[in-house]
Amino acid sequence: MGELLKLCDVTKLYKTSEGKEAVGVQHVSFTVDEGEFISIIGPSGCGKSTLLRCIAGFEKINDGNIYLDGTLIKKPGPDRFMIFQGLDQLFPWLTLKQNIAFAMKAVKAVKSDEIMQRAQNNLELVGLSGFGDYYPYQLSGGMKQRASIARALSVGPKVLLMDEPFGSLDAFSRKAMHHMLLKVWNKTKVTIIFVTHDIEEAIDLSDRIIAFAPGCILADIKNPLERPRVRETALYRNFFSELNGIFETNFKGIDLEFERLSAKKAKLISV
Amino acid sequence: MYKKAQKVVVVLLLGLLATAFMAGCSGKSENSEVKLDEGLETIRVAKQFGLVYAPLMVAEKKDFFSKYGLNVQWKTLGSGGAVREAMAANELDAAFMGIPPFLIGCDKGVEAKIAAGYTVSPVSLVTYDPLIKSVKDFKPEHKIALPSPGSIQHILLAMELEKVMGDPNALDDNLVALPHPDGAQAMLSKKDIVAHFTTPPYLFEELSKPGYHMVLDGFDAFGGDFNFNVALVTQQYHDNNPKGYAAFVMGLNDVMNWVNENKEETAEILAPEFKIEKEKLLEYLESDGMNYTTAPYGIMGFANFMKESGYISKIPEDLQDIAWENVLAQIGKREGKPSTMEKIQWAK
Amino acid sequence: MRRLFSKVFFILTVACIWEAVKAIGGYSDLLLPGVMSILRSLWLERIQIFHMTLFSLQIIGIGLLVAIVLAICATILAFSGRIFSEIITDVLAILHPLPGIAILPIAILWFGIGTKSILFVIIFSAVWPLINHFYTGFRSIPANQLEVGRNLGLSGLKLGRDIMLPASFPHILGGIRTGWARAWQASVAAELVFGAAGGNGGLGWFLYKKRFMMETPGVFAGMLVIVLIGIAVEYIVFTWVEINTVRKWKTIIN
Numbered sequence: 098m099g100e101l102l103k104l105c106d107v108t109k110l111y112k113t114s115e116g117k118e119a120v121g122v123q124h125v126s127f128t129v130d131e132g133e134f135i136s137i138i139g140p141s142g143c144g145k146s147t148l149l150r151c152i153a154g155f156e157k158i159n160d161g162n163i164y165l166d167g168t169l170i171k172k173p174g175p176d177r178f179m180i181f182q183g184l185d186q187l188f189p190w191l192t193l194k195q196n197i198a199f200a201m202k203a204v205k206a207v208k209s210d211e212i213m214q215r216a217q218n219n220l221e222l223v224g225l226s227g228f229g230d231y232y233p234y235q236l237s238g239g240m241k242q243r244a245s246i247a248r249a250l251s252v253g254p255k256v257l258l259m260d261e262p263f264g265s266l267d268a269f270s271r272k273a274m275h276h277m278l279l280k281v282w283n284k285t286k287v288t289i290i291f292v293t294h295d296i297e298e299a300i301d302l303s304d305r306i307i308a309f310a311p312g313c314i315l316a317d318i319k320n321p322l323e324r325p326r327v328r329e330t331a332l333y334r335n336f337f338s339e340l341n342g343i344f345e346t347n348f349k350g351i352d353l354e355f356e357r358l359s360a361k362k363a364k365l366i367s368v
Numbered sequence: 369m370y371k372k373a374q375k376v377v378v379v380l381l382l383g384l385l386a387t388a389f390m391a392g393c394s395g396k397s398e399n400s401e402v403k404l405d406e407g408l409e410t411i412r413v414a415k416q417f418g419l420v421y422a423p424l425m426v427a428e429k430k431d432f433f434s435k436y437g438l439n440v441q442w443k444t445l446g447s448g449g450a451v452r453e454a455m456a457a458n459e460l461d462a463a464f465m466g467i468p469p470f471l472i473g474c475d476k477g478v479e480a481k482i483a484a485g486y487t488v489s490p491v492s493l494v495t496y497d498p499l500i501k502s503v504k505d506f507k508p509e510h511k512i513a514l515p516s517p518g519s520i521q522h523i524l525l526a527m528e529l530e531k532v533m534g535d536p537n538a539l540d541d542n543l544v545a546l547p548h549p550d551g552a553q554a555m556l557s558k559k560d561i562v563a564h565f566t567t568p569p570y571l572f573e574e575l576s577k578p579g580y581h582m583v584l585d586g587f588d589a590f591g592g593d594f595n596f597n598v599a600l601v602t603q604q605y606h607d608n609n610p611k612g613y614a615a616f617v618m619g620l621n622d623v624m625n626w627v628n629e630n631k632e633e634t635a636e637i638l639a640p641e642f643k644i645e646k647e648k649l650l651e652y653l654e655s656d657g658m659n660y661t662t663a664p665y666g667i668m669g670f671a672n673f674m675k676e677s678g679y680i681s682k683i684p685e686d687l688q689d690i691a692w693e694n695v696l697a698q699i700g701k702r703e704g705k706p707s708t709m710e711k712i713q714w715a716k
Numbered sequence: 717m718r719r720l721f722s723k724v725f726f727i728l729t730v731a732c733i734w735e736a737v738k739a740i741g742g743y744s745d746l747l748l749p750g751v752m753s754i755l756r757s758l759w760l761e762r763i764q765i766f767h768m769t770l771f772s773l774q775i776i777g778i779g780l781l782v783a784i785v786l787a788i789c790a791t792i793l794a795f796s797g798r799i800f801s802e803i804i805t806d807v808l809a810i811l812h813p814l815p816g817i818a819i820l821p822i823a824i825l826w827f828g829i830g831t832k833s834i835l836f837v838i839i840f841s842a843v844w845p846l847i848n849h850f851y852t853g854f855r856s857i858p859a860n861q862l863e864v865g866r867n868l869g870l871s872g873l874k875l876g877r878d879i880m881l882p883a884s885f886p887h888i889l890g891g892i893r894t895g896w897a898r899a900w901q902a903s904v905a906a907e908l909v910f911g912a913a914g915g916n917g918g919l920g921w922f923l924y925k926k927r928f929m930m931e932t933p934g935v936f937a938g939m940l941v942i943v944l945i946g947i948a949v950e951y952i953v954f955t956w957v958e959i960n961t962v963r964k965w966k967t968i969i970n
Contacts, residue, residue, distance in 0.1 A: 155863060173866045186860040189965045190882040199878070203868040234966035252868065382733065449928050456746050456930075469928075476930040477746040511829075517928045544829055545924065560828040679929070 102129040107161035121147040123312035136291045136299035139309035145292045153179045175204040178254035182261040187233040193244045194229035197251045204252045219247040239270035259291045301326045308343045409612030410439045414451045414463040427623040436615035461605035464597045466520035475680035479603035482691040485664040489596035490657035491586035494574045495563040513544045513551035514565040521565035528589040536677040569652040591715045594666030669715030749933035757933035772918030776899045779838030787846035816841025816902040834906045841902035842895035853887025886962045886969045
């Protein structure tokens, strides 16, 4: 498995509404291998979502470079597809099948006579085979997120960028979603970058975990646990404590600064 | 939702029903109140703005009616249409309007008759387009302004069109309804309209400008003189207030005569009202063709034509149907061949 | 069937009460015409009413179309810079509450007494609610949907047509609905106030003429047509669009 995504010295600056500079992401470098499932964890407002948005191309970075398969990333594209936390990312005026078909037509990746079949296949993959003709309002939150994943996969992305995709769901449906996501990942071998503030979620899902603090990487750790992860084992508890410890030692002093930043996040202006 | 709306509408209509019932009961008592007014009769009269109302304005200023024991409540209304509607709604006892609008009102059930003629005034169609010499010369894009559909100007134009082109409605699509001042303004700026059917002072003002000329003289279209306005009194007032009615007619005669004898003083009194110079106003008052009179002229002359052209559904059978006894007495009824006075009530 | 029956019953009830009001109040046809004379007038004038209705609808259609184009331009402008959005919000706050008919005197000064003035009043009446709704609509598009669009490589016109338009459609529909209502009112009011021009007149001019001829049944017939067209457009055109779009998508706004 070769190197797919490479971040070199990426910096993204923001301005607060008073004009002061605030750091979104600062001098971040790491690589992601093809087929890898990696999680970026950290408290809310630490810049992990910003980092994901930089990779997606939604944000213009101030310094550094991001390469996908050796090509410099400049703008958004279907080769890096984003799944958001919000339950409103499906187009409400289209049925699930139409949502998926719309995406495929937009990127012109699939021959038009195959589109409907592909859409159906993707819905089956996420466990929504009978819901192709439903409108988004007719679905539960978990089903909406499944459909979003099906839509993302339909355009054949190299990387799936998931920004706390299950953050709006209750604990039970989140468990089911984890199960589904791992199944999809096993089947498609798509590379996934998964942002979350839930350490257990990261351990359960990913091969590798990047701990993120305001603007920079605190640690980049390989997940030592066997799949499927079993939370009751001592190994699991130890790994959890290790990750938790990273944040506890690093966050004592900057907690307050952090909250200030998160509170102002809405007012930040990209520079 | 729909059911609820239905109920609301029905309740509203029932409310209206109750109001109508009460209005029907109280209609008569209102009049007896007027009579109780210590021997002094009261009359509600509408006036509008314009040179033709000069005698009425003098009457109001110099209080011409009180010496006959009449207390006049003057009401100023915006348009002839509103005056007629106010009469129909019994908000007015007397009003002044052109014969054609009166005939339309009569035809539609407004119960009022002519109590006096009220002036004879020139009324003409003016244009600034040198190519337009007669009504035949109007092209479809030529707009002609007149005060309103069914006005005396509209009927005069239709009469001429009937004579010349055989179709009274030939220029209906060219007509624009504009009040006299707006029409005059549009004419003088040569904007939107090419012709204006109007009366003094606007008529004189337009004709005094170089290049503006008359296309049609109202007297020619009609074939004789006619009252520009007539004074109307409602059936109800006439029947219930004979003293008030008599006083109203006397006062009108009195002030009309006074204006004829005292044009200069009239101009002096009214100059501030019209906001123009006294000399200018005097010039207007004394202009050619203006006749301040209460004698009836051509009061039947419009009826035939208006019936034939469909403006009214029936011709008044007799002068009695449209005029009160004092007017009928003025006209008289000559045995054998009709008299001159009788003849001039009809168009040629 | 039952709904039809209830509607017919309702109309009959209204007609009966109407006639009762007329009988008890002793009103003549001039003040309160009977139901039959209104219907007779409607039938006698059907050709004229048809042409005038067509004229009204045509001028409102043109006016509404121009207003929509203007509103789209203004909305795009409002989104192209903070200054523009502030200016447009201020102008909206000042001019939105002004009834269109209030600018008729100015319209006559600028555009004369022809159809152009009425068109101007219609456009003026409709454009402010349109801008208001369009602006709100575009602002309320979920950021996620826009970013999905960008993620799919859409931008500019395609993003506008395929995502921004359907996403803000509930507001756009609301705007056009209000715009239509105000345009319809404005066209009738403008013609009623200054009487329009002879051959080129709509239903307002019809009312005006009937008023001056004291044909009260004709006035009521004209009003009936105005009401019926209002109902038809509201309950047939807009409701149909609504059922096939925002009600189907459950993105309806109140």
